[in-house]
Amino acid sequence: MSALSSRAAGIEPSRTIAMNQRARDLAAAGRDIVDLTVGEPDFHPPAEVREAARLAIAEGADRYTPVAGEPALREAVSRKLLRDSGLAYPASRVMASCGAKSALSNAMLALCGPGDEVLVPTPAWLSYAEMAKIAGAAPVFEPCSAADGYKLRPERLAAAVTARTRVLVLCSPSNPTGAVYTRAELEALASVLVRFPDVWILSDEVYESIRYVPEVPSPASVAAIADRVVVVGGLSKSHAMTGWRLGFLAGPKAVVDACIAIQGQTTTCASSITQRAGIAALAGDQAPVAAMAAAFRLRRDRAYARLAAIPGFRLAAPDGAFYLFPDVSALFGSEWRGVRIEGSDDFCLYLLEEAGVALVPGSAFGDDACVRMSFAASDAAIDMALDRIEAAVVALGSR
Numbered sequence: 142m143s144a145l146s147s148r149a150a151g152i153e154p155s156r157t158i159a160m161n162q163r164a165r166d167l168a169a170a171g172r173d174i175v176d177l178t179v180g181e182p183d184f185h186p187p188a189e190v191r192e193a194a195r196l197a198i199a200e201g202a203d204r205y206t207p208v209a210g211e212p213a214l215r216e217a218v219s220r221k222l223l224r225d226s227g228l229a230y231p232a233s234r235v236m237a238s239c240g241a242k243s244a245l246s247n248a249m250l251a252l253c254g255p256g257d258e259v260l261v262p263t264p265a266w267l268s269y270a271e272m273a274k275i276a277g278a279a280p281v282f283e284p285c286s287a288a289d290g291y292k293l294r295p296e297r298l299a300a301a302v303t304a305r306t307r308v309l310v311l312c313s314p315s316n317p318t319g320a321v322y323t324r325a326e327l328e329a330l331a332s333v334l335v336r337f338p339d340v341w342i343l344s345d346e347v348y349e350s351i352r353y354v355p356e357v358p359s360p361a362s363v364a365a366i367a368d369r370v371v372v373v374g375g376l377s378k379s380h381a382m383t384g385w386r387l388g389f390l391a392g393p394k395a396v397v398d399a400c401i402a403i404q405g406q407t408t409t410c411a412s413s414i415t416q417r418a419g420i421a422a423l424a425g426d427q428a429p430v431a432a433m434a435a436a437f438r439l440r441r442d443r444a445y446a447r448l449a450a451i452p453g454f455r456l457a458a459p460d461g462a463f464y465l466f467p468d469v470s471a472l473f474g475s476e477w478r479g480v481r482i483e484g485s486d487d488f489c490l491y492l493l494e495e496a497g498v499a500l501v502p503g504s505a506f507g508d509d510a511c512v513r514m515s516f517a518a519s520d521a522a523i524d525m526a527l528d529r530i531e532a533a534v535v536a537l538g539s540r
């Protein structure tokens with residue numbers, strides 16, 4: 142067989158999806174598994190959104206749309222960004238895409254290439270690094286500590302930027318840590334970035350509506366850097382539409398136009414049906430979005446209180462998104478089936494095999510001391526998982 146491209150050979154498969162698959166396989170084999178790996182809301186999209194999709198089908202919205210999206214959808218995104226984030230982007234500087242993931246990968250292709258570096262503060266969703274590699278650029282990880290709230294500090298940014306740095310990725314609220322940058326923290330980062338005018342900021346704001354603090358400021362609202370920020374968002378998390386595949390980006394006209402050119406040659410456009418649903422989602426009543434965020438807050442409080450009480454688990458309450466990211470390194474060194482648990486992969490395997498609870502190892506996010514638990518699940522599932530984790534940790538201590 143002919144060889145694959147070096148690009149394909151260098152791509153790491155998603156470890157979150159791998160862990161999720163393992164949990165599904167065990168469940169299919171009859172094991173009772175509580176799966177808290179994947180980050181998707183367990184709600185359904187609001188009724189009016191589903192109705193808009195039904196209507197779109199009935200009315201025959203069957204054709205390709207403009208590459209950047211239906212004009213009404215671009216308008217709806219433009220108004221959403223102003224309403225929720227105070228960002229003034231005209232519709233001409235907005236592009237709709239097949240999920241935030243597609244918006245991010247289009248932007249990465251538009252912003253960097255061979256010889257360039259993409260700075261990714263970790264812990265982070267590691268798709269950024271793989272997207273950078275697909276664009277031919279080199280990801281560079283900058284570890285952020287729990288003591289710093291897992292946020293990039295200005296002095297660390299200043300030390301990490303090189304002549305090759307073309308993109309800084311920021312994700313707030315963060316997957317996996319739930320960290321949210323305050324306005325003062327973004328301004329401090331901006332005061333460093335003004336010294337490096339060639340660096341773009343790719344701002345992943347897909348969890349913006351799921352927050353437990355009053356404000357999630359966008360880097361694009363910081364005047365000193367606003368003209369080089371590309372804002373990415375989507376409806377997967379805010380409107381529980383993961384499978385519908387709708388995201389968007391907004392930014393400088395030249396970048397958006399480049400993304401439209403790339404999208405025109407790759408995916409063409411987001412689904413016409415989903416776009417019509419997206420207009421209803423963004424322009425309609427936002428009460429269901431707030432109701433979902435409120436439900437996540439209750440689950441966060443409940444899951445955080447219990448997890449923090451388990452010996453060996455160290456964590457802070459997340460300010461946004463729907464993940465807990467405890468440091469469990471105090472439990473490393475314990476033995477299970479005659480083998481020492483050395484890191485987050487071993488620990489997750491132990492929980493999966495012994496307790497029937499599937500979490501994602503922190504190694505998948507660049508921090509092997511931690512594990513990620515999604516609380517986008519029912520109260521019953523969360524309680525069951527926590528009961529089992531508690532028992533498994535006690536069992537580990539007594540081995």
Ligand SMILES: Cc1ncc(COP(=O)(O)O)c(C=O)c1O
Nearest residue numbers: 240241242266316347375377388
């Ligand atoms: C940080 C982050 N960005 C982007 C995405 C992708 O979102 P979408 O489903 O809109 O492609 C995810 C999905 O898990 C995510 O966690």
